[in-house]
Amino acid sequence: MATLNQMLAEQGKLIGEAKKNLEEAQKKPPASSSPIAVREATVAELKDRVANLSAAKVDVVRQIDGQIATYQKEIAVLEKQIEEDKKQRGDQSPTPRPRTRGAKS
Known part of the structure; x- marks a missing residue:
């Protein structure tokens, strides 16, 4: 599947040519x-x-909607994994120590 930027570039060419x-x-x-x-x-x-x-516009919208749906599914899966990891570890994710400027470690 073409990337969003590729699709937009292609549509830009078509629209520019038509214009x-x-x-x-x-x-x-x-x-x-x-x-x-x-x-x-x-x-x-x-x-x-x-x-x-019009047909090209419909195609681009369909492709963009497909990419959005794919990203939303991926987000949902990752959020579910994060919640499961938090439950398993007791929500003890390590927090990074604040770094002070000029301090030597």
Whole structure:
């Protein structure tokens, strides 16, 4: 499974590319004398890009939710182990001695 940073980087690339394409399309809008078919093709292409980005967003959210669930399970297991260890040892976990500056050991 890709890491969260990798997923976000990939999505950033997709979003950046889509933004660039949209900005280019807005800079060069079809002239009013352009045939309707050209405009319809532009609309269809933009709808396709929106659909692709929406699918990518859903995929990233699903992957992030999966990672969160995995981490939550791991946290629960570790917390349970800590509680069991505390019960077995009578909660006598060693506390670190405070270190004073300049003191020689």
